[in-house]
Amino acid sequence: MTTPRTVVVTGTSSGIGLSTAVLAAKGGWQVVATLRDQARADALRERAANEGVTLDIRALDVTRTDDVDALIADVVETYGRLDAVVNNAGAGLVGTVETLTLDDFRRCMEVNFFAVVAVSRAALPHLRASKGRLVTVSSVGGIVGQPFNEAYCAAKFAVEGFLESLHPVAAAAGVDVVVVEPGAVATQFAGTAVGDRDALVADAGPYEDSLRAYLARTAGAFANAQEPDGVGAVILDALESPAPAFRVQTSPNASAFVGLKLADLDGSSVTTATRSWIDA
Structure with a gap:
């Protein structure tokens, strides 16, 4: 019998990570699904049971480097190989530089970058051995800077720069690197990023009107958001495609939005578009 390929997926308690873990398991992968808090694994276990698949669910705080190293080493010891990683764990943060602290920025960079x-x-030595694949969930916010998302977009820009630089180096060693860029996705992510909306607005000071306009616009965007399984299907294709692209968007809307930036040499198209988000 052929040994199943092994993939580690981070941030699987809900949303994109949960969908990716289950879809990969249905596709025949041995999935190690990690999440920071095992108490939040019920939805993942229920979906796996309903789909008739088995997951190896493990606790992992991705901001603890020693824990990351230990988990990757244990996965390789348990399964004898590591064929892919999906970096999905992350957290949003809404606010602007005057209303956030430097510690807020640092925490956002820690989890997202x-x-x-x-x-x-930790994974690359094992991915080199298996000629495997490193897939990372970025965001359209890794290409287009967005109002009241300075910290989050800065972190995702850093992810894109890191992986775009790594891509040819890893390829020379036989490892494919793929960045997946969703737009609005119907998950808990946006609500978690905003937190207490009333408190956020109350603390906005001179930016209150702009923030209210931004929150109204964002609510509309997420009302028509892509479903997590749609993103998971794109990630699964990135895992299995014989010749994956480096950068992949998960929907036509995401492709159009990213294209706005990539064709915008002087930056005017992007800032004109995003300025309309905050006009009261």
């Missing part, structure tokens, strides 16, 4: 570096660094 440095954790990706840590997981990738």
Whole structure:
């Protein structure tokens, strides 16, 4: 019998990570599904049971480098190989530079950028051995800076720069690197990023009107958001495609939005578009 390929998926308690873990297991992968808090694994276990698949669910705080190293080492010891990683764990943060603290920025960078570096660094020796694949969930916010998302977009821009630089180096060693860029997705992510809306608005000071306009616009965008399984299907294709692209968007809307930036040499198209988001 052929040994199943093994993939580690981070951030699987809900949304994109949950869908990706289940869809990969249905596709024949041995899935190690990680999440920071095992108490939040019920939805993942229920979906796996309903789909008739088995997952290896493990606790992992991706901001703890020693834990990341230990988990990757244990996965390789348990299964004898590591064929792919999906860096999905992350957290949004809504606010602007005057209303956030430097510690807010640092925490956002830790979970969204440095954790990706840590997981990738731990996995790469094993991915080289298997000629495997490193897939990372970025965002359209990794290409287009968005109002009241300075910290989050900065972290995702860093992810894109890191992986775009790594891509040819890893390819020379036989490892494919793929960045997946969703737009609005129907998950808990946006609500978690905003937190207490009333408190956020109350603390906005001179930016209150702009923030209210932004929140109204964002609510409309997420009302028509892509379903997580749609994103998971794109990620599964990135895992299995014989010749994956480096950068993949998960919907036509995401492709159009990213294209706005990539064809915008002087930056005017992007800032004109995003300025309309905050006009009261």
